[in-house]
Amino acid sequence: MTRVLTRAGLILLAALIGAYILLPILIILPMSVSDSAFLTFPPKGFTWQWFEELKLDPTWLEAATASLRVAALSAILSVVLGTLAALALVRGRFPFRGPVLMVLLAPLIVPYVIVGLAVYIAFLEVGLTETTLGFVLVHTCLGVPYVMINVCAGLVAVDRRLEMASMNLGAGPVSTFFRITLPAILPNMLAGALFAFITSWDEVVVAIFMSGPTLTTLPVKMWAGIRVQIDPTLAAISSLALLVIVGCFLIIGLGRLVQRLLARRNLSSDSTGA
């Protein structure tokens, strides 16, 4: 009896936590199409007006394209650097493993305020603040650990026998890598890239330091707007920003699904072959 009660209590608590996590975000969506200029609740009527207003103000579009550009470029750079590092971590030997790992994971731990200030001080010296390159470089630091984590997980799961078979059949190590290993970890690289993309797309604290009149990313522009006055266009832009993230996760989920299905197919063909 107490057991049933405990379970019920736990499930109720989890449901409340779930509501606490999800509801605030979901509330943005009805607010962004509500026909009330003061974001009152409950939402009244239905209008695309706030989205239309976004279209009229070119600075939103500018900030959004800047964000997309920075996020895409830093995702690409993260994938290249992160995949190479993952290969070294899983397959290679190198000295100072402990300290090196600490450096690689440090961007996950150091508070973004500190990263922002430090990079701002350094980039001022070399004129990289308010530039796409500057943004890409610092966002790559923040995104690259996720690529590493994902690709490492993929590499561990790669069946080394396939590689050996490929080498036995006469393929060199390089061609084996590109024909066997790389395709196997491609979904993990994609997932890592999307995580890096989201990290950059969302990132506001470091970006506040780096932004200026010449280059401002979307989160910084939203931040500035929220500080001045809360209006429905901010709800509209928030909805759009959320949709981008949801889209990324759909792709990641799809990739995982495809990977799992392929693995299952290989497994079943294995057993029939044996």
Next chain:
Amino acid sequence: MSLAQTTGRGGAGRRSARPSRLRAYFTVDGWGLLILPLVVFLAVIFVVPLGMLIAKSFTDPTLGLDNYREIFAESLYLKILTNTFVIALSVTAVTLLLAYPYAYLMTIATPVWRTVLLLLVLVPFWTSVLVRSFALVLLLRDTGVLNTIAQDVGLISEPFPIMRTMKGVIFGMVQVALPFAVLPIYATMRNIDTRLTKAAQGLGDRPSGAFWRVFVPLSMPGVAAGLLLTFIQALGYYITPAMLGGPKNTMIGELIVQQVSTVLQFGFAAALAVLLLSTTFVLLAIASRFMNLERMLMGRS
């Protein structure tokens, strides 16, 4: 994730028990060289700026400890430091209270529900802090959703102030902090041998007794790690307290940004950052005694 087996001192490192242990340690093979691009990149873009920051805190505007002295001389700054600790502690306490039963539910749930619970708790980690804080403003302000509903159903007659109070800051920050507590606690709980609690019951203990006397103590390393990680994260928050808190709830992150953006006191801001950074690393060193941090961080996404 199984990554921990391959990093750290597993795999390659173990072979070095031969006479030339030192030489084995310094061995680099072809794969190992691939670590270089990222290490060089992070050294230049991440480590060097942190070094410059530390240097700046001792040299700008004058050489010496003036910036640090200023932090501890001014009562306003001391108050902000205390604030930061109080808020971070409260956030940690609330987060742990929610995270422990949540993580326990994850260990006893069916695989499908476990995945659902895991994905749910990761939502705050992957949705923009900014959008989430903005949503909370809409929810919590005097004319916001909660107050409107509560007034409509007659629960309260006047709007209940949550925005610009510490309650609001904590309400917003706990969301962001949840994954940092749930994940390490769950990771520890998952590895507790269920036969131990069964044995306790077999020896005559009640199920609740077995839970409190066997399961809870065994889960403590995870709780300790979760506590420290949550606290570390909470110390450095900027967006949530700046949006949901009032002038009385200023935290060190906001002070740092203020010092740079409004009064251009780089050296002083750098000193504050160094203070925060060193606190972070000390706490992290303590946390690593309780748990394999590398494994935990790696298992986070």
